[in-house]
Amino acid sequence: MDKGSAGACSICGRARAPRSRNPAFPFCSAGCKLVDLGRWLDGAYRVAGAAAIDADELHTPREEGS
Ligand SMILES: [Zn+2]
Numbered sequence: 001m002d003k004g005s006a007g008a009c010s011i012c013g014r015a016r017a018p019r020s021r022n023p024a025f026p027f028c029s030a031g032c033k034l035v036d037l038g039r040w041l042d043g044a045y046r047v048a049g050a051a052a053i054d055a056d057e058l059h060t061p062r063e064e065g066s
Pocket residue numbers: 009010011012013014027028029032
């Protein structure tokens with residue numbers, strides 16, 4: 001993998017434009033930037049969600065088939 005000045009988008013692997021004329025740098029496009037953001041948020045939400053579910057189950061036991 002070449003991480004030199006040429007650079008490639010870490011999402012899709014295509015060549016990306018230099019930072020000076022690429023608002024989505026270090027990605028090739030806004031779309032790939034969103035993909036990366038989505039991945040990051042997905043991980044963050046997953047951690048938060050797991051903690052929330054864990055705490056919720058501690059305080060409120062299931063009442064199925066009432
Ligand atoms: Zn890309």
